[in-house]
Amino acid sequence: MEKPLKGKVTLVTGATGGIGTKICEKFAELGSFVYLCDVQGTTDLANLINKEYKEPRSKPAPCDISRKQDVKGMYRQISDERGGVDILINNAAVYGPLETHHFPQISYEDFVNTVNIDLSGAVHCTLMALPYMKEKKWGKIIFSAAPLSSSGIPCPYLAGKAGFVGLTKYLSRKYSDFGIHTFALVLRHVGTPMIRRVIKSRGRDIEEGLKKMNENALTGRMITPEGVAEIYAYFSLSTSPQLSGITLLSDGGITYLK
Amino acid sequence: MLDDSYKGRNCLIFGANSLVGRGIGGFLIQNHANLGLIDLDSYKDAKLAENLKNHQTKAIYRTVASDDRSSFEKVVEEIDSYLGSIDYLICSYYLEEARTKTDPGDLSIETWDRLFKEWVHNYFLVMRAVVALMIQKEGGRVIFVNTTTGYTGEGEGEGELTADGSIHENACSSAITGMMTSIARDIIPQGVSVNGIALGPNYKNDLERILWATHLWLSGMGEYSCAQILRLY
Numbered sequence: 001m002e003k004p005l006k007g008k009v010t011l012v013t014g015a016t017g018g019i020g021t022k023i024c025e026k027f028a029e030l031g032s033f034v035y036l037c038d039v040q041g042t043t044d045l046a047n048l049i050n051k052e053y054k055e056p057r058s059k060p061a062p063c064d065i066s067r068k069q070d071v072k073g074m075y076r077q078i079s080d081e082r083g084g085v086d087i088l089i090n091n092a093a094v095y096g097p098l099e100t101h102h103f104p105q106i107s108y109e110d111f112v113n114t115v116n117i118d119l120s121g122a123v124h125c126t127l128m129a130l131p132y133m134k135e136k137k138w139g140k141i142i143f144s145a146a147p148l149s150s151s152g153i154p155c156p157y158l159a160g161k162a163g164f165v166g167l168t169k170y171l172s173r174k175y176s177d178f179g180i181h182t183f184a185l186v187l188r189h190v191g192t193p194m195i196r197r198v199i200k201s202r203g204r205d206i207e208e209g210l211k212k213m214n215e216n217a218l219t220g221r222m223i224t225p226e227g228v229a230e231i232y233a234y235f236s237l238s239t240s241p242q243l244s245g246i247t248l249l250s251d252g253g254i255t256y257l258k
Numbered sequence: 259m260l261d262d263s264y265k266g267r268n269c270l271i272f273g274a275n276s277l278v279g280r281g282i283g284g285f286l287i288q289n290h291a292n293l294g295l296i297d298l299d300s301y302k303d304a305k306l307a308e309n310l311k312n313h314q315t316k317a318i319y320r321t322v323a324s325d326d327r328s329s330f331e332k333v334v335e336e337i338d339s340y341l342g343s344i345d346y347l348i349c350s351y352y353l354e355e356a357r358t359k360t361d362p363g364d365l366s367i368e369t370w371d372r373l374f375k376e377w378v379h380n381y382f383l384v385m386r387a388v389v390a391l392m393i394q395k396e397g398g399r400v401i402f403v404n405t406t407t408g409y410t411g412e413g414e415g416e417g418e419l420t421a422d423g424s425i426h427e428n429a430c431s432s433a434i435t436g437m438m439t440s441i442a443r444d445i446i447p448q449g450v451s452v453n454g455i456a457l458g459p460n461y462k463n464d465l466e467r468i469l470w471a472t473h474l475w476l477s478g479m480g481e482y483s484c485a486q487i488l489r490l491y
Contacts, residue, residue, distance in 0.1 A: 218446040223482040231479050240466040246488065248474075253484030257443045 003031020004237055011078065011085045013037045013065055013125060014092030016045060018192025019144060019225040023089055025049060026229035028057035030237070032087065035061040035078055037125075065092055065121030066113075075128040084132025087236050090122035091144045093161060095194060098201035101154035111156045118160025123167070130175065139180035140236045143168055144228070145247065147186050147255045165247050172245025181244035183235045188251035189213045189222040217252025263477055264291040268341040270334070271295050272384040273351030274319065275302045278403050278457070281465045282348055282472050292316040294337035294344065296384070297351070298324050298376065316341060325375040327383055334387035343395050346476050347388045350403040352377045362425050370426060377430045382437065389445055397449025401475050402438045403468075405431045406456040406489050435487065442485035453480050454487035464490055 010027045014020040015036035024034050028049045034057060036042035042060040049058040059081075063074040078085060096114035100106055126141055133139025145168070146153060146161030168184040175182075189195055191210070199209030214221050231248070249255065269286050273279040274295035283293055292315050295301070301319045318340050323329040338344050352373075360369075385400070392398030405427060435454070442452040453475045455468060471488045474480050 217482075218443065218484050219451075219482055220447065227479070227482065231474075234474065234479055238470055240470060242464065242490075243467050243470055245491075248480075248483060248488070249486050250480070250482040251484070252482050253443070253446060257439070257446075257484050 003029075005087075006031035008032045008086040008236075009035070009078065009082045009084065010087040010089065010236075011035045011037055011061065011125065011129070012089045012091055013063075013121065014144075015042050015061075016040050017091070017093075018194060019190060019228050020091050021045060022225035022229040023091060023232055024058060026226075026233050027087070027089075027236075028053070030233055032057070033082060034058040035074075035085070037061040037063050037065065037074065037092070039064050065124055066116035068124055071121075071124040071128055079132070084136070085129045086133070086136065086138060087140045087142070088125055088129045089142045089144075089232060090125060090164070091142075092121055093118045093144065093157070093194075095198060096154050096156045098198065101156075103155055106155065111159075114154075114156035115160045118157060119163045122160075122164065126167070126171070130180070133180045134175070134178045137179040139175075139178075141168075141171060141180065141182045142232050142235065143182075143184040145184040145186045147188065147249060147251060149255045168247055169245050176242070176244045179241070181235075181238075182246075183232075183244070184247040185228060185231055186247055186249040186251065187223065187228070188254045189217070190228060191222055191224050216258060217254050218257055219252040222252055223250050264289040266290075266292075267345045268292045268294065268316075268343055269346040269348065269476075270337055270344045270384075270388055271348045271350060272380070273297060273349065273403070275299055276350050276352065277462060278468060279348065279350040281468060282350060285469045285472065287313050287315055287317070290315055291346075292341050293318070294341055295319040296322055296333060296337070298322060298380075322380075322384075325379045325383070330380075330383040330387045334384070334391070338391050344388055344391055345398050347384070347392075347398065347400045348403065348472070349381050349384060349401065351380060359424065360426055365426055373426050374430060378433050378437070381434055385441060389441075389450055392450045393445065393448045398451075399476050399478075400450060400452045401472060402434060402452070402454040402487075404434050404438075404454050404456050404487065406458050406491060438487075439485045446484050451475070451481055451483075452485055453483050454485070456487045456489045458489070458491040461490065 010032040012020055012024050012034060015024050016038045024036055028034050036045055036058055046058045046060050050056045061074050063070045065071055094114055094117050097110045143164035145164035146158055148162050148165055164184050168182045172182045196206050199206050264286055269291050271279045271283055275297040318337055320333045322333050438452060438454055455471045467490050
């Protein structure tokens with residue numbers, strides 16, 4: 001049976017992170033060719049994915065998405081090799097400074113460095129993806145977002161990730177008629193290495209910290225990277241021309257109900 | 259991505275005669291789920307009945323008396339006994355009439371009482387009867403079908419003011435949103451997920467998106483979403 005995303009090119013930013021890796025694996029499994037974008041090396045991940053299939057399903061796309069010229073270079077490479085990006089998954093994020101992240105102690109440089117990756121990087125990638133998607137009259141743009149609520153999330157990270165909520169709505173309104181559909185999954189805690197680093201930076205025992213986070217959720221546990229990848233795949237496979245501009249809060253009820 | 263995820267699963271639909279209830283029922287039957295169908299009126303969907311014959315699934319249809327606790331409890335117990343359990347509950351009752359434009363001056367107290375009972379009271383009663391059984395067993399998943407007006411308290415486009423003639427829809431639908439949110443907080447820790455779908459003005463032509471949202475909530479992909487409502491403008 002033909003894979004449902006065969007012929008589609010997916011670009012995943014933050015490919016080597018806990019969530020990014022699972023997204024790349026899932027989209028390759030569905031038949032898409034996946035460009036693995038990260039500042040860190042992605043050759044190992046590409047090899048890991050490609051050995052599962054007869055033909056290559058992935059390729060490293062090393063890039064610092066906060067730098068416009070780097071993003072342009074990456075898109076040139078993709079354009080030359082595969083035409084363009086059909087599915088863009090804006091997943092890359094840095095948490096920002098782990099120690100001094102409270103306002104006003106946080107430095108301007110730390111703020112800018114974080115939002116340049118978390119928000120501007122996604123805007124760079126999105127702007128570069130749109131012309132090809134418009135031409136093809138088909139595109140999916142996905143964001144790993146955060147809720148419009150503070151609850152202890154540092155300001156640069158939240159400025160970046162909550163910005164996706166508005167971006168998702170705006171792009172949907174503007175580009176749905178071109179067959180370009182947007183979706184944001186709004187997350188709090190996900191069982192990733194990043195969350196373990198955050199717990200450790202606060203001087204807490206990691207396992208105890210994870211247990212406490214799980215207890216804070218109505219669901220008693222947090223969403224997994226595999227669960228995130230499953231939802232992104234489900235959206236990408238949707239055929240409804242009107243399914244766009246959706247923001248789905250998947251936080252275990254932490255943000256508004258606890 | 260459906261695989262056999264609904265095979266052997268049992269779903270109770272309250273509002274089986276509504277357009278949305280019929281659509282979701284047909285979708286679940288095609289994917290091999292067993293159905294318990296409830297409404298206030300006699301069974302209207304001949305096509306679904308034919309579908310039931312063509313698929314090897316179990317189905318049972320019952321009417322309930324509006325705003326009658328014992329009627330809801332009896333019917334739900336009977337369906338639970340027939341199907342063996344209830345894994346999913348879809349509350350999709352009564353949308354078409356509530357969306358008829360009615361100005362406050364034209365809304366009699368008697369009409370309001372009937373709408374309020376049939377929509378809000380009955381949602382509460384079916385939830386109470388079904389969720390108690392779900393908690394006793396291994397949990398379950400619940401979907402409230404509602405209107406965007408009820409979710410936002412506003413009109414049906416983002417930032418629009420309330421539509422004319424929707425006093426009854428605004429009040430009932432918002433009440434359901436509030437009820438759902440509060441119930442979610444109580445029952446999610448007991449293994450029952452609760453989420454919603456808010457329909458836009460053109461929902462009659464929008465079954466594809468409604469079914470997309472239904473599968474999102476029922477499949478487990480929405481397991482970490484709590485009292486979230488997908489707005490389908």
